[in-house]
Amino acid sequence: MSDASGSASEQNTLILVIEDDVQIRRFLRTTLTSNGYRILETATAADGINKAALHAPDVIILDLGLPDLDGLEVMRRLREWSSTPVIVVSAREQEHDKVAALDAGADDYLTKPFGTSELLARIRVALRHSFHAQGSEEATFEVGDLRVDLARRHVSIQGVEVHLTPLEYKLLTTLVRYAGRVVTHRQLLSEVWGPSYANESHYLRVYMGQLRHKIEADPTRPRYLLTEPGVGYRLKVE
Template sequence: MSIRLLVVEDDPEIRSVLHSSLAAEGFDVRTAVSVSEAAAILHHALPDVVVLDLGLPDGDGLDLVRQIRKAHALPVLVVSARHQEAEKIKLLDAGADDYLTKPFSVGELLARIRVALRHRGTALDPAATVHELDGLKVDLRSRLVTVAGEPVHLTPTEFKLLARLVRSAGRVVTHRQLLADVWGAEYTDHTHYLRLYMGQLRAKIEADPAEPRHLLTETGVGYRLAVA
């Protein structure tokens, strides 16, 4: 089972980079853009790690750190442009496990996540970032997709959708999960996006898009990437 990670960040560009980079490492990533949305996710689907920006549109991340610490022991890593020592001390005293000052590298964030998880007694298995079946190969690290050895060009959205299915290969991913993870939480009712992009993906990687071998429909539920 992959590590569930919640990224709370209102900047769309940073949020997208963190989502794609962390997901490529094998994390099951969800995102929130506000304190209230993060609190709702924490209530209904508790993650294993929280990566939290401070300056959110409906409050300060410090309040969310305190809320989390009242009920949970999960690691909280703060990322912020605020660099004052007093600010860092305040966050750490409130219960944050670590504090990264923007800008930071994704590699450093990953290292800090691994340390925080080790302190909780959780060891990370190597991320499954390559999927191969019947001539289809998807390499998430290199962002390379080939069919019968020939490279396939995917748009950024097509690749994000396929990558999300690769990270849950063999398991059904619901329509709402795919829409939230690929397009954002505000798009969970836009199922026509999925139909459109799934059709485009099948046209590019399936020998017979009408009888898909790889991208399988679970009627009324979602989609599944075949593993056998």
Template sequence: MSQTATLLVIDDEPQIRKFLRISLSSQGYKVLEAGTGAEGLAQAALNKPDLLVLDLGLPDMDGQQVLREFRQWSTVPVLVLSVRASEAQKVEALDNGANDYVTKPFGIQEFLARIRALLRQAPTGEPQEAALKFGPLTVDLAYRRVLLDDTEVALTRKEYAVLAQLARYPGRVITQQQLLKDIWGPTHTEDSHYLRIVVGHLRQKLADDPTRPRQSLIQKCRLRRKG
């Protein structure tokens, strides 16, 4: 990865963003900035940066949540930069998909070296798309929106979570147990009635007739009871 890479800094402190912008720009990087989690996710979806620098203490949503949502649709390296120095916070961030973790205050030379290392390790190839399209249905993973014929569909958090999981694996068989574990947690793998209710609501809201599906997303992601 060359030093013409684009980096997105998500931090609510203007002085930190200014310091990082000056330091990173002096190394030849293009620097984008966001002061909130929602703005950061939107910038990431729109501009497809090569690396994220992410603070955890954001005003609108916790940085751990930003990380989890970003990892739903992107494998771009993420370097967490935070005052949170506990082992538990570091472990959670790494489990959520962070590639590295630097605590504030920090030395700029070590920080730049970590940026270079992450960019060298970054996967090559086509970037993943944040918005997935299935005929008239669009699942926008970055903005957490679902559109049907360009009209937004109001979904509950669980309905969106199930649909987003199916959208990421079109054409594959997904077991009920896996969906229940991913969305409701490992203690709910036998609570299949939760999933039946949510899928039923999704079919109604998306006008998805299982015998003559208007869009094939739910049909293509066949739910299997065991396996």
């Protein structure tokens, strides 16, 4: 699985592309195969769901505007039985479309047009997260100068311990669990504060601000705790 696990090569990684736009599909085919990935393609939702069940891909790239079924419904049906990482690619760029896709179970969202480097980076993150979710997650998360020791409940920057409140720590470790993925406001609020707080977005703004002041060198230009405007937050992993 490329650099996500270190135990399998990219040549063994199978990516299913569910996309009806011929030009986008050609671009994805060229990009992915030239970077060592195996690829399955389909232009319809029904065939995509079938291929996902038959071939067990490592990552699914899903367009929302499919001819036979909306991509959000495809996402919901996949999540009934599959935890395969899904990267949505869509021309829909409104915030509510991104939130809807992520809340439906997507791991990431790319707005068309997108570049090769960004696509490949998102795939690497999806693979890494998938590998960790299979039970091989390490007890320590590290990126740049940030280190989170989950076993010892210890957070440090450049080796210096950062003292967090219980809620700040829970917010950070929730983002660690989904590292590299966009986590919506609603999901963060539900997981950190509980389902009854799912609409209390001001809680999140306040605690994210506090967390950034303790972790980021410049809270106004965060390096680790990134904002996805109108959607949620992402903990940077590379």
